Amino acid sequence: MRTLIFVVLLGTGLHGAAAVAHSLKYFYTGSSGVPNFPEFVAVGMVDDVQIDHYDSNTRRAEPKQDWMSRVTEDRADYWERNTNRYRSHQQSFKVSIEDLKPRFNQTGGVHIFQLMYGCEWDDETREVNGFHEYGYDGEDFISFDLKTETWIAPKQQAVISKHEWEENKGLIANRRNYLAQICPEWLKKYVDYGRRSLLRTELPSVSLLQKTPSSPVSCHASGFYPDRATLIWRKDGEELHEDVELGEILPNHDGTFQTSADLKPSASEDWGKYECVFQLSGVKDDIVTRLDKAKIRSNEKNSLVIPIVIVAVVVLALVVVAALGFVVYRKKNAKQPPSPVTNPEVMEQLNPKA
The missing domain is CATH 3.30.500.10 (MHC class I-like antigen recognition-like)
Known part of the structure; x- marks a missing residue:
C-alpha cells in the first residue's frame, strides 16, 4: 500500500518520453x-x-x-x-x-x-x-x-x-x-x-565535481527530461556498487531534472578506468563521461577568490554605513454535507467524468 503524503504545492514532475x-x-x-x-x-x-x-x-x-x-x-x-x-x-x-x-x-x-x-x-x-x-x-x-x-x-x-x-x-x-x-x-x-x-526528451549536461582532492568525485547530470533516468559509475565496463552513493532525482525550476552519483576512487592511478554513465529512458545512446582529473571542477580553484570577495564586501559595507551616517547627521542638524468516512454515498461523487 502506498503512503499518502501531505500535498501542499506540487511543482512540475515529469514522466517519460518513450515510456509506455x-x-x-x-x-x-x-x-x-x-x-x-x-x-x-x-x-x-x-x-x-x-x-x-x-x-x-x-x-x-x-x-x-x-x-x-x-x-x-x-x-x-x-x-x-x-x-x-x-x-x-x-x-x-x-x-x-x-x-x-x-x-x-x-x-x-x-x-x-x-x-x-x-x-x-x-x-x-x-x-x-x-x-x-x-x-x-x-x-x-x-x-x-x-x-x-x-x-x-x-x-x-x-x-x-x-x-x-x-x-x-x-x-x-x-x-x-x-x-x-x-x-x-x-x-x-x-x-x-x-x-x-x-513525450519529449531532453539530454542533460554532465559535470565532474569535487570539493577537495580527498573528497568523493561527484558526477552531476542536470537538465534532462523525463525523470526516468539512471546515473551510474563503471570501472573497466562493470557497474560499481561499492564506494558509490547515488543521489535522488530532483526537479529543476524549468521543469527538467537533475541527479548525481558520488564515487570514492580506489587509487589515483586507476582513475582512467572509471566512467560515469547517464541513461535516459527511450534514448538509445548513453552519455559516458570518463573520469579525468583535468575535467574535474573543484572548489579549491576558487579558494583564494572567496576571502578577497569577503574583504571587498566588508569594506564596501563600511563605506556605505559611513556615508549613511553622515547623511543622517546632516539631516538631523539642518485578515454541511455528509462525511465520506461515515456516508459511502459521497464516494460516488469521486467520479471525475468531466
Missing part, C-alpha cells in the same frame, strides 16, 4: 488547524505533471498546463463541473476530519485527511491498474483493492467504514467502473492533449 506507462492521479488534502494554509487543496496529475489546481481560497478549478485548454473540446463545461465537484469534496472533507477525531480520541490540534485515486495504463500491454486510497494524519487509513473489490483497513478505526462500504454494492460497482474504464479513457485523452510536452 502513463498515470492519472488526483490528490485531495483536507486540513484542520494549519495556519496560513487552505483547508482543502485538490490537484490532478498526468504522468506526474500537474494538470489542474483547486483550493478553498480560490474556489475554482484552474488549468496548470497550456494544453489542458483542449479538454473543452470533449466537454464544454469541463471546468465548471470540476469546480463544483471540488467544492463538494471541500465540505465533505471538513466534516470527515471532525468525524475522525473522536475515533482517534482527538480533540484539537493539527489534522490532515487525504485521498489519492486514479489509474495507471500501459499503452503497450494495455494493462490497467486502479487505486483509491485514504490517509489520515500521514498514515494509511483505508484503500480499495480493485482486483478483489474489497476495502482494506490497516487501522482499527477504519474497520467501521470498511464494513459500511462493502455492504454498498452500488459503491463497489461505481469504483470498479471508474478505475477500470472511465479513468483510463480520460488518461488517454490527456496524454494525447499534452503529447508534445509529455
Whole structure:
C-alpha cells in the first residue's frame, strides 16, 4: 500500500518520453488547524505533471498546463463541473476530519485527511491498474483493492467504514467502473492533449565535481527530461556498487531534472578506468563521461577568490554605513454535507467524468 503524503504545492514532475506507462492521479488534502494554509487543496496529475489546481481560497478549478485548454473540446463545461465537484469534496472533507477525531480520541490540534485515486495504463500491454486510497494524519487509513473489490483497513478505526462500504454494492460497482474504464479513457485523452510536452526528451549536461582532492568525485547530470533516468559509475565496463552513493532525482525550476552519483576512487592511478554513465529512458545512446582529473571542477580553484570577495564586501559595507551616517547627521542638524468516512454515498461523487 502506498503512503499518502501531505500535498501542499506540487511543482512540475515529469514522466517519460518513450515510456509506455502513463498515470492519472488526483490528490485531495483536507486540513484542520494549519495556519496560513487552505483547508482543502485538490490537484490532478498526468504522468506526474500537474494538470489542474483547486483550493478553498480560490474556489475554482484552474488549468496548470497550456494544453489542458483542449479538454473543452470533449466537454464544454469541463471546468465548471470540476469546480463544483471540488467544492463538494471541500465540505465533505471538513466534516470527515471532525468525524475522525473522536475515533482517534482527538480533540484539537493539527489534522490532515487525504485521498489519492486514479489509474495507471500501459499503452503497450494495455494493462490497467486502479487505486483509491485514504490517509489520515500521514498514515494509511483505508484503500480499495480493485482486483478483489474489497476495502482494506490497516487501522482499527477504519474497520467501521470498511464494513459500511462493502455492504454498498452500488459503491463497489461505481469504483470498479471508474478505475477500470472511465479513468483510463480520460488518461488517454490527456496524454494525447499534452503529447508534445509529455513525450519529449531532453539530454542533460554532465559535470565532474569535487570539493577537495580527498573528497568523493561527484558526477552531476542536470537538465534532462523525463525523470526516468539512471546515473551510474563503471570501472573497466562493470557497474560499481561499492564506494558509490547515488543521489535522488530532483526537479529543476524549468521543469527538467537533475541527479548525481558520488564515487570514492580506489587509487589515483586507476582513475582512467572509471566512467560515469547517464541513461535516459527511450534514448538509445548513453552519455559516458570518463573520469579525468583535468575535467574535474573543484572548489579549491576558487579558494583564494572567496576571502578577497569577503574583504571587498566588508569594506564596501563600511563605506556605505559611513556615508549613511553622515547623511543622517546632516539631516538631523539642518485578515454541511455528509462525511465520506461515515456516508459511502459521497464516494460516488469521486467520479471525475468531466
